[in-house]
Amino acid sequence: MFSTILSAAVVGIEAYPVQVEADICDGLPQFCMVGDLSSEVREAADRVRTALRNTKFALPPKRITVNLSPAHIRKEGTGFDLPIAAALLTALGIIPEESVQDVLIVGEIGLNGKVRSVNGVLQTVMLAKELGCRVCLVPVANVGEGSVIRDIMVVGVENLQELLECLLSFETCKKRARIPEEWKEKRRMHTEDFREINGQEAVRRAAEIAAAGMHNFLMLGSPGAGKSMIARRLPTILPELTLEESLEISRVYSACGLLAGEEGLVKTRPFRAPHHTVSANALAGGGRRVKPGEISLATRGVLFLDELPEFSKSALEVLRQPMEEGQVTISRTSGTYVFPAHFQLTAAMNPCKCGFYPDRERCRCLPGEISQYLHRISGPLLDRIDICAETSRVEYRELTSLVENESSAAVRVRVEAAQRIQKKRYQGTGWQFNSQLPSSAIRRFCPLGNAETEVMEAAFEKMDLSARAYHKIIKVARTIADLEGSKRICREHLLEAIGYRSLDRKFWGR
Amino acid sequence: MTSRERNGIQYIRQEDADYPGKLTAYSGMPKGIYVRGKLPAEERPSVAIVGARRSDSYGNETARRFARELAGAGVQIISGMAWGIDGMAHEGALEAGGDTYAVLGCGVDICYPAGHRDLYEKLLRCGGILSEQPPGMPPKAGHFPARNRIISGLSDLVLVVEAREKSGSLITADFALEQGKDVFAVPGRVGDALSQGCINLIKQGAGVADSPGVILEALGIDEKKNRGKNGEPEKFLLAKEENIVYSWIRLQPVTLEELVKKTELPVRKVMQILVSLELKGCIREIQKNDYVRTD
Secondary structure, X not given: OEEEEEEEEEEOXXXXXXXEEEXXXXXXXXXXXXXXXXXXXXXXXXHHHHHHHHOOXXXXXXXXXXXXXXXXXXXXXXXXXXXXXXXXXHHOOOOOHHHHOOEEEOOEEOOOOEEEOOOOHHHXXXXXXXXXXXXXXXXXXXXXXXXXXXXXXXXXXXXXXXXXXXXXXXXXXXXXXXXXXXXXXXXXXXXXXXXXXXOOHHHHHHHHHHHHHOOOEEEEOOOOOOHHHHHHOHHHHOOOOOHHHHHHHHHHHHHOOOOXXXXXXXXXXXXXXXXXXXXXXXXXXXXXXXXXXXXXXXXXXXXXXXXXXXXOHHHHHOOHHHHHHOEEEEEEOOEEEEEEOOOEEXXXXXXXXXXXXXXXXXXXXXXXXXXXXXXOOXXXXXXXXXXXXXXOOOOHHHHOOOOOOOOHHHHHHHHHXXXXXXXXXXXOOXXXXXXXXXXXXXXXXXXXXXXXXXXXXXXXXXXXXXXXXXXXXXXXXXXXXXXXXXXXXXXXXXXXXXHOEOXXXXXXXX | OOHHHHOOEEEEEOOOOOOOHHHHOOOOOOOEEEEEEOOOOOOOOEEEXXXXXXXXXXXXXXXXXXXXXXXXXXXXXXXXXXXXXHHHHHHHHHHOOOOEEEEEOOOOOOOOOHHHHHHHHHHHXXXXXXXXXXXXXXXXXXXXXXXXXXXXXXXXXXXXOOOOOOOHHXXXXXXXXXXXXXXXXXXXXXXXXXXXXXXXXXXXXXXXXXXXXXXXXXXXXXXXXXXXXXXXXXXXXXXXXXXXHHHOOOOOOEEHHHHHHHHOOOHHHHHHHHHHHHHHOOEEEEXXXXXXXOO
């Protein structure tokens, strides 16, 4: 007897429909699985057979063939266990064929029939809705992420028994379906706050400007000055996630299995801080089974690279393209994968190898070593950093100070206001933030008056700026003006932007 | 044309007319000198400015300033093109549009240290590169003390800007004393390792150089006569808040953070003022968010 169940495969972060077909007929007892399967999918045969037996449904000694079509997509992962079990039960006549129409099933099964979580349930349910399914049966651990999609019934099943009950009775299905939560605009739940940072006025200000315009940001300073602390708190001054942004992040997290057990969509901006030994694949995405990398896990949030010069050149090289395009494209023979990568880059580094330059009492580096240290960072990467600020040594007095520092919430209000201005300004264009403007668009969106042009000319000469630095400064000045609510870019805004300008190679070791 | 001539390298032997007259007075001087660019002019005053390689910004700025003012008064600056004080002295002289010469511990065609490539090129245009070593000879530790005798030999006096207790620049001072020349040292702060060498020299009788004027006087150059080139030191026109910030900036570097605390102005205002001061030429940013006065 023949049966077919709808399921899905997750490739990269996309879900593709997969038909699980089962056929039971007379012949030598055999359980054969076909359809370009990876090894863990093939193992489903044994898992399902044992699980069914333990749930009191022994498979008859007949010839069983299971096909996962279309046969040209490689099937990976363990999510096919459950639909295969369902297909077999249908082929055996235990489940009526009408019951499995317009139902999408995914899940892994343990030997005792218990259903385990799988990756990519969010996009799977979205796919089910697109295909016009009424019901989606998923592992109970994944029901939180699945149920955020409206207009489709999502039921979490804990074991094979429950699967059967749901498929046999639509009423039971409806009763067990999870009610989707309302998407509330204000759902922030951060544990860290800007209030906890004492002193460091310059870097706080620089961080605020970076957040407002989504500028890439570099902190310079001796070890222990608080660079990581400030980086960690950057997401707390960024605006609340919109539903769209959350969906983008959640799809990536779901595909990596990071949403299992959580309730619904990602609510806070991601903060990713890979160690400097990270490989290019882990950073950008890829690997044998193409998975999203750190930059995609940081999309709509912050990617923090601590000890920037310690990162391998090859790892940093892969950042360039995604930083331009906001997405990363990975090409393989099996196909092309596109993952979102709208991250804001924050980096930290010491001024020299020992970290204490220019304190000559403590710095033991030779002058040549100091300029060499900066040269380890890829020039093109430095080019994409708009803002640079130095953290200073915190004095004891400051550390134990009782002064009230500004909270994240207070800073966020200003950042949100500045971002609203940018949204309005760039409506109709493809850009969202000042940092994204190409140099060709700067004249249009950031016009300068006479006094301002004079300042830029003086700076260009005196500080020996490159054309790229010139444009970056103007963009940052635009953000500073937005933070003040000023329509025009004034002289003061430019002066401040010049002060926070990014490093120049020549700057070092003099 | 030999390859040497093609590279613009001259070899001046002791018996040639062009051989620096100042060197002939002493024994032990090289039989021949390789030159790229020019030789220092005999009739003009020359000062050797030497000091520590791992200098700090106080030493750097002082070397630069002294060199600038001396060169502005027509003095030729001679040094070793090393990291630290040497390099700063050359830079200062070039800033004033003066002539400056470097004596290397390797062949004149080799730029050592490699990081001074730009400086090396400028020296070729505005002065010269000299060496006792033949072209192609790489730098060796033994060459450096030897070249110091040439640096001191070519100058009328030696100025040590910053030196640790055991510094190579003290060797140059020793040679100067042997050659009967005056040695001057810039005093620093008591307790600073980088000032100890200079302090020791002063204890042994070196002149105290607390301003370029002291050196000019020792050379017999009338400061006022040569004021024309320098002009009166610019009185910067500063607004009230700019003055507040400027008053806290010295030759020792001060950070943005410190200025914010001391002036109690909001950080964005301080940053604006600092950049404005930098554009006016009153201060210099030697390191990210670290500032010093320019004179």
